[in-house]
Amino acid sequence: MTYRLWTTAAALAFLAGPALAAQDSITLGMVLEPPNLDPTAGAAAAIDEVVYANLFEGLTRFGPDGSVRPALAESWDLSEDQLTYTFHLRTGVTFHDGTGFDAEDVKFTLDRARAEDSANAQKALFAGITDVRVVDPQTVTVTLSAPDGAFPFKMAWGDAVIVAPESAADLATKPVGTGPFTFAEWVQGDHVTLSAYEGYWGQPPEIATATFRFISDPTAAFAAMMAGDVDAFPNFPAPETLVQLEADPRFKVIVGSTEGETILAMNNRLAPLDNPLVREAVAHAINRQDVIDGAMFGYGTPIGTHFAPHNPDYEDLTALSAYDPDKSRALLAEAGVTDLKLRLALPPPTYARRGGEIIAAQLAQVGIQTEITNLEWAGWLETVFKGRDFDLTIVSHTEPADINIYARDDYYFGYAKPEFVALMEELGRTSNAEQRSALNRTAQRMIAEDFVNGYLFQLAKTGVANARIEGLWENAPTQANDLTAVKWVE
Known part of the structure; x- marks a missing residue:
């Protein structure tokens, strides 16, 4: 009997243990599964969804409210000419392999990211850097070619996390x-x-x-x-x-809300989408609310340009590309385009696969036929993003404040209008908040009026x-x- 009482008590204690223990x-x-785990050499959002702030850190980081906060740099100063940032680094930081973190790692990372042969998907973040110097193990200076008040913001991106030369070659796996x-x-x-x-x-x-x-x-x-x-x-x-x-x-x-501008991207390099009239016809054939309701069950905010509605500089330009199938047909006739058939490449996310079927039906109503190809994420990156072998695709651009991608001459949808490039260069040189806001609004209107892409909704x-x-x-x-x-x- 004694043995039985002891075992009963032990069993109760054993059962109570896990219930009282904190879950960790x-x-x-x-x-989506990330194609690799190196945020400094990959464009897929799924990489950062695993590693950002968890495994890798940058000089700065984004907080949950979108603010730029100190990370590996506990503070920074800006020179009077606004060209040199001095970052003061934290002490006692080590990499997961036991090697120490210091200013040499920052220099290595930034020089690697801006190198001619860099594989960084956001190389433009580092384009303004002219020199990176180690002052001492805890201090590094970064000199820019022109003033850039957004530089701490750029350093908060997942593409700008600090890596070590000892492990950089194998970060993918x-x-x-x-x-x-x-x-x-x-x-x-x-x-x-x-x-x-x-x-x-x-x-x-x-x-x-x-x-x-x-x-x-x-x-x-x-x-x-x-x-x-x-x-x-x-x-x-x-x-x-x-x-x-x-x-x-x-x-x-x-x-x-997210930073995800969900767009029907159009290949501006290929005929007939190199014709603004055809791109405008495509835009007017789309009923945004039907896409939001049918693909996202009502979750999403309509957009008319590549800018987040929660941003203070956002301008509502949805009326420029309002749903108007009659106007769409008229624009195609004006462009002299008949029997148009376009390839529509769809990556795996729900918004793309479901939204693609809805948009294909809407385009058919104005005489534009589509050939849908469903691609896995790696295939989309290789064929569409890198290879630019597409006519139409649907993707959500989740990088923060990324309207500057329209200035890249090698970007997948191929816009890079010289006036827009000049506008982005001016924005990069401007630190005054009111002037930056005006430039942002001009940029939004320019790409909307050029119908670079079909702007669908801000991803919830x-x-x-x-x-x-x-x-x-x-x-x-x-x-x-x-x-x-x-x-x-x-």
């Missing part, structure tokens, strides 16, 4: 950063796992293990949430089920999480699943 692991769902989490494993096609870094310089995370599971199918994503196979899905791909999830006390639905951030999870971002000022403040609560 989390599984997050993601629609063996990422080594200075962040609060280290790389644990990548089971391709299934998940990436990160573990808390014991040597982290800052506030240690409350999450010990974070697993990012890749679930592209909306039905499977809903099933995974219902079954508890994932704890949170920050960018949930099945908005039609949000009402059901919101009614379930186990979950909370998190709806915010629709997330779902276990009701006990706190600290996930409501909005997405950059493409990230920042876990530094995430925790479970009772």
Whole structure:
């Protein structure tokens, strides 16, 4: 009898233990699997969604409210001529492989990013740098060719994270950063796992293990949430089920905004889309609200240019490309275009696949036929983004304040109008807030009036999480699943 009482007590204690222990692991769902894990050599948003602020850090970083905050640089100064930034670096910082972080790593990173053979997808961020000098191990100066008040903002991008020469060559599959989490494993096609870094310089995370599971199918994503196979899905791909999830006390639905301008991109290099009349005809054939309702179940804000509606400088230009199929037909006739057939390349996200079917039907109503090709993310990057072998595609540009991409002569949709390039150069030289706002508005109107692309909607951030999870971002000022403040609560 004594033995039986002891074992019963032990069993009760054993059962009580896990219930009292704080939960310190989390599984997050993601629609897309990153093609690699190197944010300094890849354009896919899915890379930053895993590694930004978790595994890698930059001199500065974005906060959840979009503000630029200190990161590896605890402060910085600007010279009187506004050409030289002096960054004062944190002490006691190490990379995950144990090597120390100092000013030499900053110089290596910035010189690597701006080099002629750089593989950085956002090389333009570093184009204004003329010199990087190490003053001492904790101080580095960056000299620019012209004043750039947005330079700390540029250094907060995921493409500008600091890496070490000892590990830079293998970041794609063996990422080594200075962040609060280290790389644990990548089971391709299934998940990436990160573990808390014991040597982290800052506030240690409350999450010990974070697993990012890749679930592209909306039905499977809903099933995974219902079954508890994932704890949170920050960018949930099945908005039609949000009402059901919101009614379930186990979950909370998190709806915010993103930097994602969702566009029907047009290849301005290829005939007949090199003709502004044809591009305008395409734009007027699109009923934005039908796309938002049909593909996103009402989640999304219509846009008429490449700028976020929550930005103070935003100008509503949707009327310039309002839905008008009769005008679309008239413009095609004016351009002398008949029997037009265009290739429509669609990447995996729900907004693209569902939205593409709706837009194809709308274009057909004005006499434009489309040949749809569904591409996986790696194939889209290779064929469309790099190879520019497309007519139309649908993609959400989630980088912050990125209207300057229209000035790049090698960019996939091929605009780079000289007047627009000059406008962006002037914006880069301007630090006065009112003048910058005026230039931003001029830029928005220029690309809208040139009908560079079909502007659809600002992507909403629709997330779902276990009701006990706190600290996930409501909005997405950059493409990230920042876990530094995430925790479970009772």
